[in-house]
Amino acid sequence: MGNTFNWRKIPWAKVLSVAFLVLFPLLVDSDYYRHLFIIALMWVVIGSSWNLLSGYTGQVSFGHAIFFGVGAYTAGLFTTKLSMSAWWGMLLGGPVSLLVGIVIGWICFRLRGPYFALATIAIGEIFRQVAENWISFTEGMQGILIIQTFRSKIPYYYLALGLAIACVGTIALVLRSKWGFYFIAIREDQDAAEALGISSYRYKSLSLMISSFFTGLAGAFYMNYMAFIDPQVVFSLHYISIMAILVGIIGGVGTIWGPAVGAFIMVLLQETFRSSFYGLVPRWVSEAHVLVFGLLVIFVIRYMANGMVGDWPKIQQLWSRPKAVSSPSVSGN
């Protein structure tokens, strides 16, 4: 909906990318790249979830670390407190995070626009501080350490891929249904939506529930995969909440494939900087990676408001400069 993509051209590109992702761990025998792709797929889930709430429903969340962290801690605490497998915790990570989402929606959806955004930051910080200070329950800053189930990366890879496909697929289906129409209507004009019989509170909550569910699953997956979490990582404003926004806006808010594209761009970019361009440039460059993110935010918001996917026609235009590309806007006739 509202997507200016040329659909006749695209499907094979999508099919090929999914096929490539399915075959990737068999083609590339490198745990390093498998790891990068696992992390990127996890970000596909988080970015797409953020995008459903923020890009499609218009409720810009600065607090998705809440759901990621809650999912991760659910999985982790299940193992350490109940000595059950963290995989059970993984199943619960989604639902628990969804419940947290309902409560947060109840608190925050009374606010509109930027005030909603700020409320989510504040609640995210509360979660982080509680996780840091409630030592008897969360082990505080020490974090939670579990034992990984598999030594090979391949099972984790396919789990992440399955999660990503399930997430993007669910969102695509939801958007084609009544809910999707309602989400976008609320984003475009909440008053008009109410006048059309849409309970904005109910549908914002539904959007948040789907979003928090998948983000929670991603968090629980992270716990299982990394085997270590601490509050500063999983409840981080910068590394989770803001990163989710970056993934969304760089790929393209309000597009189904945008966050998936954004996730790979962001993860690979982050790694490129973190590793000082794989050792090609001096070490100090690696310290600039957050700075680069910041500059990227400024650049994208200023010049590419709809992200890589949303502004794809504009980007193509840059390549084929001589060709006069007709503007996609609709004239009055």
Add this chain to the structure above:
Amino acid sequence: MHFFETRRLTKAFGGLIAVNDVNFQVEEGEIYGLIGPNGSGKTTLFNLVTGFHPITSGAVRFQGKELNGLPTWKICKEGIGRTFQIVKPLRRMTVLENVMAAAFCRTSKTSIARDKALEVLHFCELDQKTDFAASGLTIGDRKRMEIARALATGPKLLLLDETMAGLTPQEQYEGVELIKKIRKSGITIIIVEHIMHVIMNLCDRILCINYGQEIVKGSPNEVANNQAVIEAYLGKE
């Protein structure tokens, strides 16, 4: 029992009383006009009926049911559709999607909503524009789309808020025809309008308000010749 009525409807914004003790009744199948100078409280009255503003005192009854305190979306489900004076298109959706979003009010199935939307768009003579982005429409088409959207929610009562303002004479004529067609399909209408020939042409009865208070109620002729109405519009000599 009346189809729709307000009883002693009052709204105060702080110290300012925007709607003061307004009583009127609308019967099924009627076109009821609401007129008054700018700022006389017409839009506020619509906002009270549709739950956008909480009512200070008094009551709104529709088909024997009290609407006080219901949220806007529930009032829509009860069967009251409305348009906005300043149109509110869902800008990044197409015309069809705009109307479909409204049609989901009565169904959860996408295919049924689509059929309903296409039917309404045909009724409103917007079939040629279904795939246009709502942001790209002319003002006349936007107003028409607002009506189509309100109709797609399946209302029994339709509140039209200045749907003719800013239109060309030709578009006004077409608008009047559309409203007549809507009434013929069995929908009761309350209309707020400044353009006098439109309102005199369409309405069975008219209520004129000023400063949120009733000046006079009656047939178009009675209202047009009423001294208080003329004074409200033109000022006292």
Add this chain to the structure above:
Amino acid sequence: MQELIQALVAGVLMGGIYALIGIGMTLIMGVMKIINLAHGELMMVAMYITYVLAQYFGLDPYFSLLIAMPSLFIIGVLIQKYLLNPLLKVDSILPENQVLMTVGVGMVLTEVMRFIFQADFKSVKTSYSSTAFYLGTISFNLPMVVAFGIAVALTICLFYFLLKTDVGKSIRATAQNKEAALLMGINAEKITVMTYGLGASLAAASGTLLLPIYYLFPSIGGPFTLKAFVITMLGGMGSTVGAIVGGVVLGVAESLGATYIKMGLKDSVAMFIFLLVLIFLPGGLKRLTKV
């Protein structure tokens, strides 16, 4: 009892500085209708300016107000003019793109400072940093009292500016009703630029005043951005007088929290107040729900 009075005194003194942060945020929020998520970061930049002046030029922190405030005014003007105002012309799905932009600006400011000064804690020690005087048994930390005094003086100047000067009146008019202000011939772009500059220099003032009693590191801005928002919210949004009240309330609440609950949770106090107001006082937040 003495402990209580001591906590209250410390809270009120801190509240004076918080009020300055809050007023800056309130002005920006009122005129641009956006939340400035780079507010604490602007303050942090001013703190580093003061730090450099004190460390390498031996300048007294209070004297460097005269340099830090104009510097931040200029930085603020540039941000508004070249980064925030152009966004008004961009059609974006997210209506909050100006807010997102301030996030980007905040990140860049933080990271540039981290790049230059590294992440370690810095502080400016003056001869009077730990001087205190006593009224009865209650101690008054000298730098805090001075900071409070300067904060009050700056606030009075600001009110004079807003109430008596043409630019100040234009800012107030724009905050009250933007469309009407435009119709009255107010140059909105100039006003937004002025306001952001002013907000930034007020943040600079609070940062500079804080430095002798606080420590400094690049990511100190984030928590202060949140505090600034809590203050404006407590004060009832868009009211400069409210921001003063909000600042003092937050200062006192934090001081009491640190004294009676747990030092480590001091920064959470602001967040909890925020949440409590949100849940239990939604009526008091009416302005919030209609943007």
